Amino acid sequence: MNLETILTPAELPALARRDLRGTACVVFDILRATSTFVTALQNGAQAVVPVSEISEAVAFRKNMPDTLLAGERDGVKIRAAQSGGVDFDFGNSPREFRPEKVRGKTIVSTTTNGTRALRACAGAKIILASSFLNLAATTKFLNASPPEEILLVCAGTGEGVALEDVLAAGALAGLVGGEFSDATEIASRTFLYAKNDLAAVIAGSQNARRLLAIPELRADVAFCSQRDIFKTVAADGADGAIRLV
Amino acid sequence: MNLETILTPAELPALARRDLRGTACVVFDILRATSTFVTALQNGAQAVVPVSEISEAVAFRKNMPDTLLAGERDGVKIRAAQSGGVDFDFGNSPREFRPEKVRGKTIVSTTTNGTRALRACAGAKIILASSFLNLAATTKFLNASPPEEILLVCAGTGEGVALEDVLAAGALAGLVGGEFSDATEIASRTFLYAKNDLAAVIAGSQNARRLLAIPELRADVAFCSQRDIFKTVAADGADGAIRLV
Numbered sequence: 001m002n003l004e005t006i007l008t009p010a011e012l013p014a015l016a017r018r019d020l021r022g023t024a025c026v027v028f029d030i031l032r033a034t035s036t037f038v039t040a041l042q043n044g045a046q047a048v049v050p051v052s053e054i055s056e057a058v059a060f061r062k063n064m065p066d067t068l069l070a071g072e073r074d075g076v077k078i079r080a081a082q083s084g085g086v087d088f089d090f091g092n093s094p095r096e097f098r099p100e101k102v103r104g105k106t107i108v109s110t111t112t113n114g115t116r117a118l119r120a121c122a123g124a125k126i127i128l129a130s131s132f133l134n135l136a137a138t139t140k141f142l143n144a145s146p147p148e149e150i151l152l153v154c155a156g157t158g159e160g161v162a163l164e165d166v167l168a169a170g171a172l173a174g175l176v177g178g179e180f181s182d183a184t185e186i187a188s189r190t191f192l193y194a195k196n197d198l199a200a201v202i203a204g205s206q207n208a209r210r211l212l213a214i215p216e217l218r219a220d221v222a223f224c225s226q227r228d229i230f231k232t233v234a235a236d237g238a239d240g241a242i243r244l245v
Numbered sequence: 246m247n248l249e250t251i252l253t254p255a256e257l258p259a260l261a262r263r264d265l266r267g268t269a270c271v272v273f274d275i276l277r278a279t280s281t282f283v284t285a286l287q288n289g290a291q292a293v294v295p296v297s298e299i300s301e302a303v304a305f306r307k308n309m310p311d312t313l314l315a316g317e318r319d320g321v322k323i324r325a326a327q328s329g330g331v332d333f334d335f336g337n338s339p340r341e342f343r344p345e346k347v348r349g350k351t352i353v354s355t356t357t358n359g360t361r362a363l364r365a366c367a368g369a370k371i372i373l374a375s376s377f378l379n380l381a382a383t384t385k386f387l388n389a390s391p392p393e394e395i396l397l398v399c400a401g402t403g404e405g406v407a408l409e410d411v412l413a414a415g416a417l418a419g420l421v422g423g424e425f426s427d428a429t430e431i432a433s434r435t436f437l438y439a440k441n442d443l444a445a446v447i448a449g450s451q452n453a454r455r456l457l458a459i460p461e462l463r464a465d466v467a468f469c470s471q472r473d474i475f476k477t478v479a480a481d482g483a484d485g486a487i488r489l490v
Contacts (some may be wrong), residue, residue, distance in 0.1 A: 146467055161428045186411055190435055193435075233460075
């Protein structure tokens, strides 16, 4: 089985020209979109719908009033003044998505790079949203019915690579095994040279340093660095909603 | 000093929007463009002019008949039938650029990714073409007059990352030191998890495997994997010609 890796968001547009029908895509946006999605589903949410823009989230709730909205700008939960009159229910911190709040709910979440990465995988055999929190579960799922090819997709930040996404991709590659592309080899070696000190290496990444500087969000870094606390496997459906599989 | 890294050619177009006036760019196209340029200059070539297309090389020689032409397609030196009547003087193997052939000459070399990476750095304070062959010399040059920022540019292959370029970028980052971006951290850790076995790791890269399968070119892989056999430092001038500095 071939394991390829997309290291940077700049490589995503080229995916539109590829036939992904035999490919399982695994998307990582460790700090924090996919970690948050996995946590919400683990805690009983029915579905998480990632969108890019605040206006998309607001429009979604107009059609489905029971929906909860998640998103933040500059580390602060989106307020009515930013969204044309709607206070959002959550920020983007996975620790907010507690069972009593999310059980049975559909959550629309605004996240730029996570959404972009998931959408770029359109047409794949399956699209999984993964994280350190459910890496072993994701691996087990892939090994149970191996696809022709696995494409590990690092969502990144803005136009650049995010170290923590590459670490997760490298960790998964090592668990799954197979023929590594150069990019997968890079992710794997990056992880192997970090694994004995993983939480500290993640904490040194650009995204982590940004979060660690915001008192209410700093605990998110340690939360998202936890390995295999959940057995959840999350897949993006043709309707754009992520659910348990 | 900040050390940033461009891992993939997909990130190059975004450089056009950046102010690089305080930045030293270091371009790596290990297999084989920058290794070849450095070797040719070390062996006495006056200048190497990288171009993308065969037609550009041929046009250059029309204006400067003393120019030598380098380039290959599918591992074979370019022949008259492919270039509108001009047999090229060299392929792209660094081992061809021997002192008695190149001394005092200007060489025009067709190389897609190397040329693209060098051109994407236009406007930088300085643009160096580097390789494992002259990594210590390049480091010494940078440390002698540290720029505000260093941008390590991995030329890659086609639209994808090339492992050997990232290994070289990571090795240079470790020698120069400074504040690493996430991408530089990835390159550095990839190198650190390969350094005890560097030639073998390079030999396992996608480009190396392609070269190793061609009998006349297989020795290029070991040649380009040699550390610091040259004291040469090579810089791309405003006229698009690479010369010793």
